[in-house]
Amino acid sequence: MTHPQQRAAGTGPVVRPVTGSGPVAGAEAGVEPGATSGAEPESDGVDEALALVAPSRTLAHRTASPRSAPPGTASVRAENSLAGAPRAKAERHRATPWPDARDVATRAGARTGPAHPGPGHPTSGPTGPARPGPGHTGPSPDHPSPDHPSPDHRDPDRPRRHATPLGQALGHVLAEPLRALTDLPSFDTSAMDGWAVAGPGPWSIRDEGAVLAGHASATALEDGTAVRIATGARVPPETTAVIRSEHSRTDAGGHLHARREVVPGQDIRPRGQECRSGDQLLPAGTPVTPAVLGLAAAAGYDELPTLPRPRVEILVLGDELLTAGLPHEGLIRDALGPMLGPWLTTLGADVLATRRIGDDADALRAAVIGSPADLVITTGGTAAGPVDHVHPVLAQAGAALLVDGVKVRPGHPMLLARLEGGRHLVGLPGNPLAAISGLLTLAEPLLRALAGAPASTPYRAAVRDEVHGHPHDTRLVPVVHRGDQVVPLHYNGPAMLRGIAAADGMAVVPPGGARPGDVLEILDLPWPVSPAPGAAQGACFT
Ligand SMILES: Nc1nc2c(c(=O)[nH]1)N[C@H]1C(S)=C(S)[C@@H](COP(=O)(O)OP(=O)(O)OC[C@H]3O[C@@H](n4cnc5c(N)ncnc54)[C@H](O)[C@@H]3O)O[C@H]1N2
Numbered sequence: 257m258t259h260p261q262q263r264a265a266g267t268g269p270v271v272r273p274v275t276g277s278g279p280v281a282g283a284e285a286g287v288e289p290g291a292t293s294g295a296e297p298e299s300d301g302v303d304e305a306l307a308l309v310a311p312s313r314t315l316a317h318r319t320a321s322p323r324s325a326p327p328g329t330a331s332v333r334a335e336n337s338l339a340g341a342p343r344a345k346a347e348r349h350r351a352t353p354w355p356d357a358r359d360v361a362t363r364a365g366a367r368t369g370p371a372h373p374g375p376g377h378p379t380s381g382p383t384g385p386a387r388p389g390p391g392h393t394g395p396s397p398d399h400p401s402p403d404h405p406s407p408d409h410r411d412p413d414r415p416r417r418h419a420t421p422l423g424q425a426l427g428h429v430l431a432e433p434l435r436a437l438t439d440l441p442s443f444d445t446s447a448m449d450g451w452a453v454a455g456p457g458p459w460s461i462r463d464e465g466a467v468l469a470g471h472a473s474a475t476a477l478e479d480g481t482a483v484r485i486a487t488g489a490r491v492p493p494e495t496t497a498v499i500r501s502e503h504s505r506t507d508a509g510g511h512l513h514a515r516r517e518v519v520p521g522q523d524i525r526p527r528g529q530e531c532r533s534g535d536q537l538l539p540a541g542t543p544v545t546p547a548v549l550g551l552a553a554a555a556g557y558d559e560l561p562t563l564p565r566p567r568v569e570i571l572v573l574g575d576e577l578l579t580a581g582l583p584h585e586g587l588i589r590d591a592l593g594p595m596l597g598p599w600l601t602t603l604g605a606d607v608l609a610t611r612r613i614g615d616d617a618d619a620l621r622a623a624v625i626g627s628p629a630d631l632v633i634t635t636g637g638t639a640a641g642p643v644d645h646v647h648p649v650l651a652q653a654g655a656a657l658l659v660d661g662v663k664v665r666p667g668h669p670m671l672l673a674r675l676e677g678g679r680h681l682v683g684l685p686g687n688p689l690a691a692i693s694g695l696l697t698l699a700e701p702l703l704r705a706l707a708g709a710p711a712s713t714p715y716r717a718a719v720r721d722e723v724h725g726h727p728h729d730t731r732l733v734p735v736v737h738r739g740d741q742v743v744p745l746h747y748n749g750p751a752m753l754r755g756i757a758a759a760d761g762m763a764v765v766p767p768g769g770a771r772p773g774d775v776l777e778i779l780d781l782p783w784p785v786s787p788a789p790g791a792a793q794g795a796c797f798t
């Protein structure tokens with residue numbers, strides 16, 4: 257966390273645009289990018305909130321006070337080891353451009369991925385359980401005991417492919433192509449409730465009740481005969497068509513008549529119509545969705561070959577954080593602990609733990625060095641305050657900084673480092689929306705690559721209203737979809753979650769901002785697009 261006194265010393269009056277909405281306004285007034293969010297705690301206050309609610313209220317009576325970049329936010333460019341080289345306080349800040357930061361994160365995950373063969377790189381060897389058998393004792397490589405952490409997750413003994421029971425496979429990624437284990441359907445099937453008939457009608461009705469789904473095959477139909485049949489039942493041999501009940505009538509003499517023309521094969525699903533045994537249904541690298549579970553079950557699977565999920569440990573920093581009750585006496589509720597685990601799980605991670613470390617550098621160092629996770633995520637402590645321990649601890653841990661600051665608002669102090677043992681650490685800024693920005697910018701692409709999942713497909717949409725931009729940096733702004741447009745939401749300050757909680761996407765606003773109708777890249781959030789205006793009720797639209 258940043259020390260309160262430092263905040264007070266570092267924040268001066270800033271000019272805000274009339275409809276200013278976020279941490280960028282200071283920079284628009286000519287403040288250096290690195291210093292802009294130094295004003296954030298102030299921009300986070302009542303004035304900003306009122307500006308967001310009432311865009312017409314002017315805050316321009318404030319005067320600009322350009323400041324230089326804060327010490328300690330200076331970056332070391334990619335791949336620069338921090339070990340034994342504490343960052344010079346006067347170093348110039350060279351943050352990574354936002355699109356490049358995502359690429360670096362993706363490449364870091366892909367490069368680390370030998371244990372995670374991705375799409376097009378199926379694991380070798382036959383399908384079968386890869387976990388230790390029931391007789392296995394001791395810590396599993398996937399579930400190291402607290403006493404036996406396995407910091408080197410590149411352990412060659414770690415299973416490259418799991419046989420995961422269907423009931424546990426949701427959110428995993430297929431390690432191999434999904435091939436049909438049977439023809440689908442596996443027998444000629446009636447598609448309708450009605451009559452199985454053979455040859456031309458009228459047909460004499462076979463006196464044996466109905467052929468029902470799931471029952472043994474009926475004897476062959478002779479030409480000129482019909483038998484009642486249910487949807488999903490196996491059609492008797494020699495059946496030439498199925499006639500729907502509503503398209504037929506019976507007479508007093510026990511004969512069946514068709515009310516309309518009967519086409520041979522009608523309403524029969526022939527065996528193998530959907531696939532033949534051995535057909536590839538889905539490629540390796542496909543995320544296991546509920547629909548994939550259904551298809552796999554239909555195709556005969558009890559368990560699925562899945563890639564090991566990246567293991568993530570979350571370290572929540574900050575002595576000011578409460579885990580229950582109301583904020584009081586300068587203490588606030590931890591908003592990130594409850595949010596990040598579920599969010600990361602949705603992204604396919606196996607979240608080992610969320611640990612609260614406080615502002616204790618020794619505890620942080622021990623947690624980072626000893627973590628068995630593929631990815632350690634810290635929250636807070638990325639800036640230059642007296643208890644912002646992330647950079648010094650990374651230096652002590654011999655980490656290499658791949659990204660140290662990103663040209664994005666909010667969240668510019670975010671970082672990505674490579675730790676010993678092929679592990680990674682993403683440092684999320686403490687301000688909650690800034691942390692989400694870091695999650696989407698660095699953690700998500702890294703996790704996708706580590707998991708062997710395809711990169712998210714970018715898409716674009718027109719923005720309905722003007723969005724103020726930062727002069728040099730990208731902005732990520734919560735939006736809600738309305739038709740084929742997105743509407744930017746207020747309450748998008750770095751310390752606020754009110755906008756993102758009503759949002760269903762984040763718009764990528766280029767430096768300089770966007771005008772109504774401009775087409776912007778949209779980042780998906782891991783929940784459905786809100787279908788109706790009511791879903792975002794209470795949210796403040798621009
Ligand atoms: N001198 C400067 N100060 C700051 C700068 C700067 O450039 N120069 N940048 C500001 C920006 S922008 C951000 S973002 C934050 C990032 O700071 P840290 O990553 O060190 O985070 P903290 O100082 O620990 O916390 C910031 C803020 O967020 C609150 N917080 C922290 N964790 C949580 C949590 N789990 N749940 C809810 N809120 C949390 C914390 O209490 C602080 O208010 O630095 C600025 N300062």
Ligand code: MOO
Pocket residue numbers: 279293296665666667668669685687689690750751
């Ligand atoms: O601008 Mo900070 O990055 O408040 O989030």
